Amino acid sequence: MNTVSQFKQGVARIRRHWNAAAYDRALAEVDRLLQSWPDMPRLLVLRAELIQLSDESAPPLAEAQASLRRALDFDDQSLDALVEQGHFLLAVEDDANEASKSFAKAVTVGMRLLREALLGQAAALAELDRRQEAFDCLAQARLLQSQNGTSRKNGDEDLLTRWEELLASKP
Amino acid sequence: MVDENAKADDLIPGSLKRSRSYHRDYGDRTYSEIKELAHADPPDRKARHMKKLIEQAARLREKARRRQR
Numbered sequence: 528m529n530t531v532s533q534f535k536q537g538v539a540r541i542r543r544h545w546n547a548a549a550y551d552r553a554l555a556e557v558d559r560l561l562q563s564w565p566d567m568p569r570l571l572v573l574r575a576e577l578i579q580l581s582d583e584s585a586p587p588l589a590e591a592q593a594s595l596r597r598a599l600d601f602d603d604q605s606l607d608a609l610v611e612q613g614h615f616l617l618a619v620e621d622d623a624n625e626a627s628k629s630f631a632k633a634v635t636v637g638m639r640l641l642r643e644a645l646l647g648q649a650a651a652l653a654e655l656d657r658r659q660e661a662f663d664c665l666a667q668a669r670l671l672q673s674q675n676g677t678s679r680k681n682g683d684e685d686l687l688t689r690w691e692e693l694l695a696s697k698p
Numbered sequence: 699m700v701d702e703n704a705k706a707d708d709l710i711p712g713s714l715k716r717s718r719s720y721h722r723d724y725g726d727r728t729y730s731e732i733k734e735l736a737h738a739d740p741p742d743r744k745a746r747h748m749k750k751l752i753e754q755a756a757r758l759r760e761k762a763r764r765r766q767r
Contacts (some may be wrong), residue, residue: 545762550711576758582712618754619717621747 534564541573550580569599570607575611579619588619596650606640609633646689653693665690700756702730707753719747 537560544553555576562569571594578591592615598608610633617626649664669686700709707725714720724732729752736747737742751762 542762548759576761577749579713580711580755580758583715585713588716614754614757618750619714619719621719622752 534560545577550577550584551582553577554581554585555577566597566601568602568608571595571601572607572611573606575615579615587677593614604636606633606637609636638671642671645671646686649689649693653696658693658696661693662690665693699751700729702733703728706732706748706752709755710748711755714751714755717751719751721748724748 529673535554539561541556541560542652544550544556554574557570557574557577561567561574561630564570575591575594575598578585578588578594592612595615596613598605599612602608609629613626613629613633616629620626645664645668649661649668652661652664665686669683672683672686705725706727706729709729710720710725713748715722724744727735728747729749732745732748732752735742736749738745
């Protein structure tokens with residue numbers, strides 16, 4: 528049976544091999560885990576990274592690119608896969624145009640996730656009566672929105688509503 | 699952190715030497731020399747490629763350590 532603990536142990540072994548620069552052994556461990564958890568984006572990204580770090584006996588670089596594509600087929604919002612695909616295209620394929628598209632999508636996804644995290648944290652901190660920190664989170668979310676050039680009526684109203692709720696809450 | 703005095707061939711893993719961006723005739727140059735050539739005006743195309751491969755490998759080597767933090 529494939530358990531979460533088996534997966535975590537496998538990932539820990541990959542890290543140990545990676546830190547010891549034993550990339551071929553780390554890659555073998557990734558391939559072993561992929562047999563039990565096929566098409567898991569996290570493992571596919573690790574596979575792409577380790578193929579690049581290995582020696583000439585590693586699978587061809589085309590397999591690294593294919594692993595990244597497969598990861599994005601299963602999760603097109605995977606930040607790690609988007610960023611790694613961007614780096615691969617830029618450095619290995621020397622294709623700055625396609626790399627730029629991948630990084631742009633990563634930035635969009637990352638900004639949205641960060642904004643959602645900040646709003647969630649603001650709500651949680653408000654419940655814990657940590658109002659100043661909650662305000663800071665809302666301010667960061669607003670700054671992020673304006674820096675990203677995505678400031679829009681609905682987003683601004685959403686933040687304003689949360690701000691007002693926080694002001695109205697008991698200190 | 700990449701060793702400025704290390705040769706490109708010692709910094710680029712064997713797998714990445716199969717990339718179209720790898721140029722064997724630059725393998726004996728140091729990272730420092732390659733950076734200088736890549737930033738020259740006009741930039742040296744092969745040096746620019748090699749610099750990206752060196753930095754890609756360094757980034758990936760470091761990534762496992764970052765994940766553990």
